[in-house]
Every structure is written in structure tokens, then in C-alpha cells.
Amino acid sequence: MARIISIVNQKGGVGKTTSAINIGAYLSYLGYKVLLVDIDPQANASSGLGKNIRKIKRGIYDVIIDDHPIEDVILKTKHRDYCLVPSHVDLAGANVELVNFSDREYILGRKVSQLESNYDFIIIDCPPSLGLLTINGIVACQEVIVPVQAEYYALEGLGQLMETIDLIKENLNPDLEILGALITMFDSKYKLSRDVFHELYKYFPNKIFRTTIPRCIKLAESPSHGKSILKYDKKSRGAKAYHKLSREILE
Numbered sequence: 001m002a003r004i005i006s007i008v009n010q011k012g013g014v015g016k017t018t019s020a021i022n023i024g025a026y027l028s029y030l031g032y033k034v035l036l037v038d039i040d041p042q043a044n045a046s047s048g049l050g051k052n053i054r055k056i057k058r059g060i061y062d063v064i065i066d067d068h069p070i071e072d073v074i075l076k077t078k079h080r081d082y083c084l085v086p087s088h089v090d091l092a093g094a095n096v097e098l099v100n101f102s103d104r105e106y107i108l109g110r111k112v113s114q115l116e117s118n119y120d121f122i123i124i125d126c127p128p129s130l131g132l133l134t135i136n137g138i139v140a141c142q143e144v145i146v147p148v149q150a151e152y153y154a155l156e157g158l159g160q161l162m163e164t165i166d167l168i169k170e171n172l173n174p175d176l177e178i179l180g181a182l183i184t185m186f187d188s189k190y191k192l193s194r195d196v197f198h199e200l201y202k203y204f205p206n207k208i209f210r211t212t213i214p215r216c217i218k219l220a221e222s223p224s225h226g227k228s229i230l231k232y233d234k235k236s237r238g239a240k241a242y243h244k245l246s247r248e249i250l251e
Helices: 016-029 044-048 060-065 089-100 107-113 132-140 158-171 191-200 217-225 237-250
Strands: 003-007 034-038 082-085 121-125 143-149 177-184
Touching: 003 016, 003 132, 016 034, 016 044, 016 082, 016 121, 016 143, 016 177, 016 217, 016 237, 034 044, 044 217, 060 089, 060 107, 089 132, 107 121, 107 132, 132 158, 143 158, 177 191, 217 237
Parallel strands: 003 121, 003 143, 034 082, 034 121, 143 177
Antiparallel strands: none
């Protein structure tokens, strides 16, 4: 059965989608079958894996709102054993549409559970918000990774996020666990980065990944080429960091 991991942070620009794409890429590189489910209306994970979102006929919106079979919208990527359930801009209205569903928090989980025997890992890239789509993503998973940029503003809202995760664990998903906080855009030369690292222990005692993701221009460039960092520049510092992180996840 697949390990289902959601990448969550309601703050944008912290490396959430970059992490989702590249964790999936390296897990597939290490020999595992991986599915990335893009539930962010911005569809950056879909375009970051080389998909033209304007040409996608069906995606996760059709699965969640119109009850379309999830297996019918799965796309292959440039990586072996790495597939994608794409998003597109239609998903922007899903938070409003889901309000009318009686079982609105469990829809994604039911759909994803149908694929558990087909993959080793299912990665869910959540939107930068705490709306119903993100709640669906957290309810559907077993483990959560929280990317946090190495700056003080990135710490804002973490308390609210942790309260949301605790409420979901208490009321909707009792098996939910925090796999860890992931520090992104880290630069050990700066005292600020080190200070943020220590500050995070207040929120994630003993649950911070040893691997940190450095500031790396190649990581910033790769999505515009529709490639993971593994395909774009596997010798870069960012690529080495995500390779190491994926091995740490396996531990």
C-alpha cells in the first residue's frame, strides 16, 4: 500500500510545489512508483512537470467535483514510474462548490485510496491556503511535510497551521502524523537562517528534517523548463539536497 504524503503550508512562496515535484522525482529515481496529485488551482506542479495546463481536458477538478474516475486523468511524466494527476484553473472555484457536498472533507481521500495498491508513494501538493481543498489533502494522507522558508515572516501562520492539523487529526483523520518540517532557501552563512532553524523547534520538536534545501538558482529555473531538478541539473546543490531528502524520507 502506498505511503500518502501531503505537502502543506498556507503561506505561498516557501518551496512547497518545488518540494512536491522533486521529492516525487527522486523517489521514482530510487526505484519507487510515485503519483503526484496536484490540488493547487495554480497548477504549478503540473506545469513544472512539463504539462500545458491549457490543453489538459480533465484533471483533479473533474475527479473531485464531477466524480470522474481518478485513474482516467493520470498522465505520465518524463520520469519512469512517476505519474501526475493534473490541476487546472477550474479548480479555483472548488472551495465554494465543495461547501454543498455532505462529505466534502473526504472526497479526495476516497478517490486517492482507490490507487493505493498501484503506487509506493502518493504525493499531494496542496494550495497555499487552509480552505477545503487543503483540508481534503490533509484528510487524504497519512503524513504531512511542512516546507518553511528560512526567514522570520515564513514562521507567521505556523501556529494556525498546526492547530488545523491537530483538529483534523482529532476529528477527521486519527492516523495523521507530521513527517517533518522542511527548511527551504537555507543559507548557513546567514545568522537569520540559523535562527529560524532553532525557532522551528517550538513548532516541530524532534520533527525537523536534517536535510535543508539551499537557495539555488537552478531550482528556481527548472519549473520554467517543465523539468524536475533531477532532469534539469542533477549536479546542482538543489538536486543533491532533494536526493538526500528523499533518502531521509525513506528512513
